[in-house]
Amino acid sequence: MRRVRSHLSRLVRHPLAQAALVLVLAAISPLLSDGSVQILCFVLVGIIFAQSINILTGIAGQISLGHAGFFGIGAYGAGILAKSYGLEFYLTIPIASALSAAAAYLLSFPAGRVREVYLAMMTLGFGMIFFEVVREWNDLTGGTMGLPGVPSASLRTLTALGRPVGVATYFVILLLATTLFLIIMNNITRSRIGRALFAIHHSEIAAGSLGISRSGARQLAYTLSGAAAGLAGGFYAHLVGYLGPDSFNLHRSIEVLVVAIVGGLGSIPGQIISATIFTFLPEKLQVFAEYQFIVYGLILTFSLLVMPRGIAGLLLDPPRFIRSAPRTRAGRGDGPPVPLRPVAARAPGGVVLSADGVTMRFGGLTALDDVSLALAPGRITALVGPNGSGKSTFVNVVSGLYRPSVGRVTFEGRDITGKPDFEIARAGLIRTFQDPRLVPNFTVRENLMLGAHRLMRGSGLAAALALPSATDEEANVLKRVEAVLRLIDLEAVADQPLESLPYGYRRLTDVGRVLLAEPTAILLDEPAAGLAEPEMERLSKLIRDMRGMGISVLLIDHHMDFLSDLVDDVIVLDSGRVIYHGSMAGMRQDKTVVAAYLGAEETVDA
Amino acid sequence: MDFLFSLLIAGVSVGSAYALVAIGLNMTFWTTRTLNFGQGSLMMLCAMLTAFFASQGVWLALAAVSGLAVVGLLGIFIERFAVRPALKTEGSMGWMVATLGFGTLLQGIAAKYFGSQAVAFPEVVFSASDTVTIFGQPAALQYLVIFVLAVGLVALLELFLGKTIWGQVIRAVSFDQELGRVQGMPVGAIILLSFVASSVLAGVAGMLIAQIGGTVDPAFGFDLVLLGFVSAVLGGMGSSVGALVGGIVVGVLSKLVGGYISTAAEHGIAFALLMVMLAVRPQGLFARPEAVKV
Numbered sequence: 001m002r003r004v005r006s007h008l009s010r011l012v013r014h015p016l017a018q019a020a021l022v023l024v025l026a027a028i029s030p031l032l033s034d035g036s037v038q039i040l041c042f043v044l045v046g047i048i049f050a051q052s053i054n055i056l057t058g059i060a061g062q063i064s065l066g067h068a069g070f071f072g073i074g075a076y077g078a079g080i081l082a083k084s085y086g087l088e089f090y091l092t093i094p095i096a097s098a099l100s101a102a103a104a105y106l107l108s109f110p111a112g113r114v115r116e117v118y119l120a121m122m123t124l125g126f127g128m129i130f131f132e133v134v135r136e137w138n139d140l141t142g143g144t145m146g147l148p149g150v151p152s153a154s155l156r157t158l159t160a161l162g163r164p165v166g167v168a169t170y171f172v173i174l175l176l177a178t179t180l181f182l183i184i185m186n187n188i189t190r191s192r193i194g195r196a197l198f199a200i201h202h203s204e205i206a207a208g209s210l211g212i213s214r215s216g217a218r219q220l221a222y223t224l225s226g227a228a229a230g231l232a233g234g235f236y237a238h239l240v241g242y243l244g245p246d247s248f249n250l251h252r253s254i255e256v257l258v259v260a261i262v263g264g265l266g267s268i269p270g271q272i273i274s275a276t277i278f279t280f281l282p283e284k285l286q287v288f289a290e291y292q293f294i295v296y297g298l299i300l301t302f303s304l305l306v307m308p309r310g311i312a313g314l315l316l317d318p319p320r321f322i323r324s325a326p327r328t329r330a331g332r333g334d335g336p337p338v339p340l341r342p343v344a345a346r347a348p349g350g351v352v353l354s355a356d357g358v359t360m361r362f363g364g365l366t367a368l369d370d371v372s373l374a375l376a377p378g379r380i381t382a383l384v385g386p387n388g389s390g391k392s393t394f395v396n397v398v399s400g401l402y403r404p405s406v407g408r409v410t411f412e413g414r415d416i417t418g419k420p421d422f423e424i425a426r427a428g429l430i431r432t433f434q435d436p437r438l439v440p441n442f443t444v445r446e447n448l449m450l451g452a453h454r455l456m457r458g459s460g461l462a463a464a465l466a467l468p469s470a471t472d473e474e475a476n477v478l479k480r481v482e483a484v485l486r487l488i489d490l491e492a493v494a495d496q497p498l499e500s501l502p503y504g505y506r507r508l509t510d511v512g513r514v515l516l517a518e519p520t521a522i523l524l525d526e527p528a529a530g531l532a533e534p535e536m537e538r539l540s541k542l543i544r545d546m547r548g549m550g551i552s553v554l555l556i557d558h559h560m561d562f563l564s565d566l567v568d569d570v571i572v573l574d575s576g577r578v579i580y581h582g583s584m585a586g587m588r589q590d591k592t593v594v595a596a597y598l599g600a601e602e603t604v605d606a
Numbered sequence: 607m608d609f610l611f612s613l614l615i616a617g618v619s620v621g622s623a624y625a626l627v628a629i630g631l632n633m634t635f636w637t638t639r640t641l642n643f644g645q646g647s648l649m650m651l652c653a654m655l656t657a658f659f660a661s662q663g664v665w666l667a668l669a670a671v672s673g674l675a676v677v678g679l680l681g682i683f684i685e686r687f688a689v690r691p692a693l694k695t696e697g698s699m700g701w702m703v704a705t706l707g708f709g710t711l712l713q714g715i716a717a718k719y720f721g722s723q724a725v726a727f728p729e730v731v732f733s734a735s736d737t738v739t740i741f742g743q744p745a746a747l748q749y750l751v752i753f754v755l756a757v758g759l760v761a762l763l764e765l766f767l768g769k770t771i772w773g774q775v776i777r778a779v780s781f782d783q784e785l786g787r788v789q790g791m792p793v794g795a796i797i798l799l800s801f802v803a804s805s806v807l808a809g810v811a812g813m814l815i816a817q818i819g820g821t822v823d824p825a826f827g828f829d830l831v832l833l834g835f836v837s838a839v840l841g842g843m844g845s846s847v848g849a850l851v852g853g854i855v856v857g858v859l860s861k862l863v864g865g866y867i868s869t870a871a872e873h874g875i876a877f878a879l880l881m882v883m884l885a886v887r888p889q890g891l892f893a894r895p896e897a898v899k900v
Contacts, residue, residue: 122880122881128874297710299707300708308695
């Protein structure tokens with residue numbers, strides 16, 4: 001089965017096979033009956049629509065129960081422009097797509113404020129509002145009577161530049177548009193943009209720590225998804241010629257969700273297969289139409305349990321998120337892998353990062369009480385203290401997850417107090433979390449690529465069209481990934497999905513990812529927790545390498561043996577206060593520290 | 607003035623019905639932080655089955671109880687097969703899709719076996735023509751019954767959750783299931799019961815609303831459950847008083863809009879309210895915001 005799957009995957013992903021499929025479809029379409037070509041057109045519309053929800057839900061992880069709304073905006077947009085303003089379809093369809101993208105962009109703002117079940121309800125609400133508006137706005141949409149008379153390829157009423165466009169010609173145009181759309185989508189998912197969308201899908205907080213703006217990524221996902229749904233809707237309008245509100249109700253939204261889930265969320269070829277099946281089945285199988293609701297219901301109830309990765313998971317290898325062109329270029333071995341560059345931090349007065357009088361209160365609880373510290377370039381500072389002493393809270397304040405109640409955080413001479421986490425990460429102050437927060441279905445290499453996100457500048461256009469500039473940039477990052485892989489000694493498993501690897505490897509990937517960001521300062525929150533002895537040695541070497549590059553390191557940990565031959569300074573926190581600041585040796589002698597860890601001897605008056 | 611008054615009465619009454627739906631949604635939210643997206647189909651099925659049994663000559667009360675029993679059993683099924691397995695996976699996608707799917711399945715089955723036409727609902731409790739006089743205005747008795755039922759239920763639930771040991775157990779389970787289990791609380795049974803109670807309440811609400819409308823069809827529960835969502839979100843998910851207030855606000859507002867502006871906008875205004883509320887104050891009017899653990 002595994003071999004069949006890998007052969008099938010190679011065939012499906014081979015550019016020649018893809019081109020052959022498109023050419024064959026284009027070549028045979030004139031030989032088919034109009035009815036058959038029309039069904040093929042519906043298949044293509046279905047594919048684009050399914051990819052639309054795949055972008056939003058499968059890739060960016062934002063559920064939508066109102067996707068028929070975007071589809072409908074595209075369809076009615078194109079229909080009204082053609083019917084009332086006499087525009088021809090090569091204009092109406094792109095405009096319809098843009099309208100739907102604009103609506104999705106606007107929806108992303110309220111939607112960005114809610115998660116999970118609330119997001120499901122909000123999108124459901126959006127779909128219902130669209131449906132109600134279409135049904136009641138008689139003057140514009142024809143209300144419940146619908147909008148007949150849209151120039152249609154099937155009804156032979158479609159013309160362009162004074163010449164009739166039959167359904168066969170329409171099919172070829174639609175085929176070209178679909179192909180172009182799929183190429184762009186394929187490129188985007190395997191670029192820094194696509195990887196960022198997967199990152200917010202898996203952990204928004206981790207994505208922020210890599211310099212990915214959550215709201216920016218979400219807005220992009222909505223806009224792209226809306227554009228795709230609008231494109232599908234526009235083509236749909238000029239295919240059928242009649243638009244009625246019932247084609248855009250909740251059932252349509254549920255249907256496209258069924259198609260996407262069965263195809264396999266996150267998989268592009270899976271959606272193509274699934275959309276094809278679900279368009280043909282009701283056409284060819286009368287029984288299916290009769291039991292449609294029951295079948296959809298059964299699929300939705302059980303498919304995520306029985307077949308969580310859908311058809312794609314069954315038939316194909318999981319998708320990868322780096323294109324092969326930059327990989328071959330990076331692997332061609334022109335010279336040794338690029339060494340990691342030393343950093344040149346701006347450190348006014350020898351201080352890269354400083355916290356001044358930071359106090360953090362949660363309601364009545366004071367988690368940090370007037371904490372001040374300074375990190376110098378090329379020095380490792382340990383932050384230790386009993387559980388609950390405020391170590392992680394401090395890291396959360398500095399990295400921008402919490403805004404301190406009082407106090408100031410300065411990084412490279414700039415005040416960063418209360419700045420959002422992704423801006424702080426972009427500035428070059430990178431952190432890790434107590435639990436490694438990586439994308440589990442990404443390989444080690446792909447996870448490392450995410451680390452370099454803050455440094456990558458390639459435009460969306462370059463990524464979408466896979467322009468040479470994008471390939472160059474990816475290849476350069478891949479060379480640095482190679483260097484980091486060597487440093488963390490994970491070259492052998494570089495192309496295995498992270499979820500299949502043991503914990504220690506994930507932890508090393510997590511710390512290695514920080515290096516790819518080329519940070520000036522690093523905050524490591526208990527990186528050695530749960531590591532075996534040899535892995536701990538590798539980690540300690542890695543942290544020394546960081547120091548060697550001139551990076552300032554703040555290291556939270558409990559293992560005193562691990563820390564003692566590694567760190568330059570120690571800061572001890574207890575109940576949110578700094579109780580010691582100095583050398584490791586001095587700490588062991590310090591009475592307050594010993595008391596905080598072991599408990600003070602009570603002096604009893606006799 | 608009479609017109610306004612009758613709109614208000616009607617609004618409070620349908621609002622109370624929405625509140626019943628919202629309370630049903632809340633019950634599973636208390637224990638598992640899940641909502642049954644298929645709740646509308648349970649409302650429909652209960653009303654449909656009651657009407658069907660009654661049309662076969664079954665004694666009315668027995669028909670109603672049978673309908674409730676069936677949806678109660680379905681509640682067990684939903685918890686066991688749609689929600690429990692999905693909760694083991696990360697995120698909320700699994701149970702949302704599964705409960706939505708189960709609702710679609712029930713709707714499909716009802717359409718297949720009872721037809722998609724509306725079925726007349728029998729007069730179970732009272733007659734549509736029974737009226738009482740409030741402030742000198744005649745009001746349908748059934749409106750009043752729903753209102754009294756909703757208020758009574760909210761009062762009972764508040765007492766139950768606030769004053770009894772089992773209420774505290776439910777709150778503990780909603781806070782941390784694992785901890786509840788360690789403390790020896792019958793977590794599994796509580797969750798299962800919450801789904802049964804939620805489903806039975808959906809059935810009761812379905813019958814009452816079908817009684818008012820007079821008919822029931824396979825798509826019957828769908829809009830209702832959406833309006834139940836709106837009410838629950840408006841009041842704050844999980845809050846009983848919130849559900850009642852939210853329901854009445856939604857009911858009155860949509861009736862006023864329907865009466866003075868356009869009946870077409872009746873539902874649209876409720877969904878718009880939902881989106882605004884979610885965007886501005888997702889925790890609702892009566893619940894505190896949830897702390898996010900980093």
